Amino acid sequence: DSGVTQTPKHLITATGQRVTLRCSPRSGDLSVYWYQQSLDQGLQFLIQYYNGEERAKGNILERFSAQQFPDLHSELNLSSLELGDSALYFCASSARTHNEQFFGPGTRLTVL
Amino acid sequence: AQTVTQSQPEMSVQEAETVTLSCTYDTSENNYYLFWYKQPPSRQMILVIRQEAYKQQNATENRFSVNFQKAAKSFSLKISDSQLGDTAMYFCALETSGSRLTFGEGTQLTVNP
Numbered sequence: 001d002s003g004v005t006q007t008p009k010h011l012i013t014a015t016g017q018r019v020t021l022r023c024s025p026r027s028g029d030l031s032v033y034w035y036q037q038s039l040d041q042g043l044q045f046l047i048q049y050y051n052g053e054e055r056a057k058g059n060i061l062e063r064f065s066a067q068q069f070p071d072l073h074s075e076l077n078l079s080s081l082e083l084g085d086s087a088l089y090f091c092a093s094s095a096r097t098h099n100e101q102f103f104g105p106g107t108r109l110t111v112l
Numbered sequence: 113a114q115t116v117t118q119s120q121p122e123m124s125v126q127e128a129e130t131v132t133l134s135c136t137y138d139t140s141e142n143n144y145y146l147f148w149y150k151q152p153p154s155r156q157m158i159l160v161i162r163q164e165a166y167k168q169q170n171a172t173e174n175r176f177s178v179n180f181q182k183a184a185k186s187f188s189l190k191i192s193d194s195q196l197g198d199t200a201m202y203f204c205a206l207e208t209s210g211s212r213l214t215f216g217e218g219t220q221l222t223v224n225p
Contacts, residue, residue, distance in 0.1 A: 002156075033212065043203065043215040056212055088155060094211075100147070101213060103157035 003027065004104035006091050012110045018079040021107045025072055025093030031055070032074040033094075033101060034066055038087035049074055081111045114139045116206050118216035125194045126224050132179075133189045133219045135204030145207040146180065146187045151218075152200040160202070163187065194223045 003026035011019055025032050034046040045058035049068035060066075063081075068074045078085060088108050092101040115138045125131035137146070148160040163171045163180050171178050175195075179188045191198055204216040 002158075031211070035213070042217055043213075045212040045214070048211060058212055090157060092157075092213075100159050100162060102159070103149075105154075105156055108155075 002102040002104065004091060004093050004102050006089075006104035006107050008107060009105065010108050010110070012112065013081060014112055015081055015083060017081050017111075018077065019081065019109065021076040021078070021089055021091075021109075023074045023076070023091030023093075023104055025074070025091075026102055029093035029095050029102075030072065031094045031096065031101075032068055032072070033092040034060075034074070034076050035090040035092065035103075036087045037090060037106070038084075041087075043090075046076070078109070083111050085109065086111045114206050114208055114214040116204050116214050116216040118202075118204055118219050120219045121217070122220045122222070124222040124224055125191075127194055127196060129194055130190060130192045131194055131221065133191075133202050133204075133221065135187045135189070135216055137185050137187060137204070137206045137214075137216075139185075139206060139208055141208045143209065146178075147205040147207065147213070148176070148178070148187075148189045149203045149205060149215075150198075150200045151203065152197075157203075161189065191221075196223050196225060199223045 005024045030051045037043045046060040048056040066076045088106045090106045091104045094101045144165045146163045150158045175192045201218045205213040
């Protein structure tokens with residue numbers, strides 16, 4: 001158990017819908033990262049937050065957004081969902097930059 | 113831009129034997145970190161080992177060790193005394209000043225009894 005929690009574990013929805021994925025980092029970790037793992041794109045970095053502020057952006061679509069709240073949990077919002085958004089979404093946390101990132105169990109999103 | 117390449121999509125090894133997984137990377141930065149993550153069938157991402165680029169000494173964690181060749185931009189993982197529980201997808205990852213991890217395509221390792 002990495003100490004990072006993600007909910008829900010599985011999510012099945014339809015095209016065009018909007019979903020919210022939630023992540024709680026390890027106690028004391030200020031950085032939260034979101035990654036997408038899909039069959040065709042592999043593991044890709046989406047976005048990073050540090051203590052409530054956006055720190056870095058990767059290949060995140062405009063239909064996707066995220067935020068980190070004062071209690072340090074983070075949410076990833078995916079809207080206007082397409083079939084190609086089906087993937088495993090990981091959240092990771094670290095105490096500071098260049099520390100090991102500890103991954104949550106992931107949320108498997110299926111878009112039908 | 114950073115890239116990580118794992119040229120072995122699949123590998124297999126007999127239990128108790130040694131196996132080496134290859135990884136090459138490219139970055140223009142001098143200060144960076146390299147990692148190997150393991151993803152078993154449960155899909156959980158588990159950190160196996162970490163190497164700081166400024167350290168010449170190769171990292172070791174029990175049965176896992178790396179061969180870090182900075183000039184060649186190579187970072188291979190050696191697993192000694194392979195166990196059935198080592199069966200997993202292994203990802204090489206690079207972290208630079210931006211803190212994000214860039215992952216390779218992965219190597220599926222199967223340990224046979």
